Amino acid sequence: MQHPPPVTHQPRRAAAAAFIGTAIEWYDFYIYATAAALVFGELFFPSTDPFISTMASFGTFAVGFFARPLGGVIFGHLGDKIGRKKALMTTLVMMGVATVGVGLMPTQLSTPWVAPALLIVLRIVQGISAGGEWGGAVLMAGEHAPAGRRMFYASFAQLGSPAGMLLSLLAFRAVTSLDHADFMAWGWRVPFLASALLLVVGIFIRISVGESPEFEREKQRQRTVKLPIAEVFRTARGLVLLCIGANTLGIAGVYFTNTFMISYTTQYFGVPRSLILDCLFVVAVIQFLVQPLAAYCAEKIGTARFLKLTALAAMTTPYPMFLLVQSGDRVSLIIGIALAVVCLASFYSVIAGFMTDVFPTHVRYSAxxxxYHVCAAIAGGLTPLAATWLAHRFTGQWWPLALFFSGLAVLSLVCVVALDAMKSRRGITFEAVSTP
Structure with a gap:
């Protein structure tokens, strides 16, 4: 009979599992985003006007975001009732199956109407899975953390985002080296089919991690509630709204720089697809290196102070970014996009741990x-669409796009300031108003 691993190993094991599991989940989510920017418009929504095809393609991309709150509610309930681990195993399998399904499906050219409908269904499954994944991964890492290290350990789940982006860019960079006909015929499918291998790796790793010790203690104390989401709505609607706003920069910003900028640079500045993917790969490496450093710095100077400073810095970055990006050369593209990504990635790495301190264990997964996912549905799903519309409406002018990005940072800053004030005034705010 095999014995469970020593308890002292569990914090590191949980952090590693959160990182690898979310990297796989976000790989699946990001390859869809990349394909939506590069090929889905032509394959599934062909039109004589590239703007119409791109908008339709980004529309299916947005559908996944609108499904994420549903996934958050479903798996938040399961995670708060039966455990974080079981919920996370289910979300991983769902995402892998849906992603492989996209790689196997026919295109609009062979099955008009059926293919776009199937694409939307599979995207909804992806969205539900992602909606359940994030909260559980953050909590499994954070709730296993040693005393006083919750924020840093929770940041490992956030680190899965740039890792997934790196994997997705590597996968698409490999297939974009094919000639156009082969890429459009079968090459784009390879990154989706490769998810089957990643799924096996993710399941193997997550099996080795025990259930959250904080959840187990709450279960023993019988503090679970019948319907966690109802408890959240009853006692913390205002806090949830502030947390939705606080997440805006980290969520919307990444889809602005890593999804919209692909179509923007290729359509308006004639940047080759391979070049922008190479540039985004370098930026994703920078993001991957910056996030753990940002989490460490936040522990030293205070999470709320760090979030405020990074949001303020992010407000200024889109202006030099667009000045550099419009040149179209490799170095300027990397520097310009990296300026914005360093700020939003630093913010993103810390915001998860900041939020977990607001809510008590027995409803934390749901809350x-x-x-996070209501914000993702609104800010993440609509950002590429809104930015695409602004680029089309103000052709040749980048300042409306820069103002739009600054507005995302302002919203997050205001909400973080409000949450910090409430926490300072009443301690862990939700605990102060929730039932014992």
């Missing part, structure tokens, strides 16, 4: 999942 943070709802907050």
């Amino acid at each position: 943070i999942s709802l907050s």
Whole structure:
């Protein structure tokens, strides 16, 4: 009979599992985003006007975001009732199956109407899975953390985002080296089919991690509630709204720089697809290196102070970014996009741990999942669409896009300031108003 691993190993094991599991989940989510920017418009929504095809393609991309709050509610409930681990195993399998399904499906050219409908269904499954994944991964890492290290350990789940981006860019960079006909015929499918291998790796790793010790203690104390999401709505609607706003920069910003900028640079500045993917790969490496450093710095100077400073810095970055990007050369593209990504990635790495301190264990999965994924549905799903519309409406002018990005940072800053004030005034705010 095999014995469970020593308890002292569990914090590191949980952090590693959160990182690898979310990297796989976000790989699946990001390859869809990349394909939506590069090929889905032509394959599934062909039109004589590239703007119409791109908008339709980004529309299916947005559908996945609108499904994420549903996933957050479903798996938040399961995670708060039966455990974080079981919920996370289910979300991983769902995402892998849906992603492989996209790689196997026919295109609009062979099955008009059926293919776009199937694409939307599979995207909804992806969205539900992602909606359940994030909150559980953050909590499994954070709730296993040693005393006083919750924020840093929770940041490992956030680190899965740039890792997934790196994997997705590597996968698409490999297939974009094919000639156009082969890429459009079968090459784009390879990154989706490769998810089957990653799924096996993710399941193997997550099996080795025990259940959250904080959840187990709450279960023994019988502090679970019948319907966690109802408890959240009853006692913390205002806090949830502030958390939704606080997440805006980290969520919307990444889809602005890593999804919209692909179509923007290729359509308006004639940047080759391979070049922008190479540039985004370098930026993703920078993001991957910056996030753990940002989490460490936040522990030293205070999480709320760090979030405020990074949001303020992010407000200024889109202006030099667009001045550099419009040149179209490799170095300027990397520097310009990296300026914005360093700020939003630093913010993103810390915001998860900041939120987990707001809510108590017995409803925490439901509360943070709802907050994060409602924001994802609105800010993440609509950002590429809104930015695409602005680029089309103000052709040749980048300042409306820069103002739009600054507005995302302002919203997050205001909400972080409000949350910090409430926490300072009443301690862990939700605990102060929730039932014992």
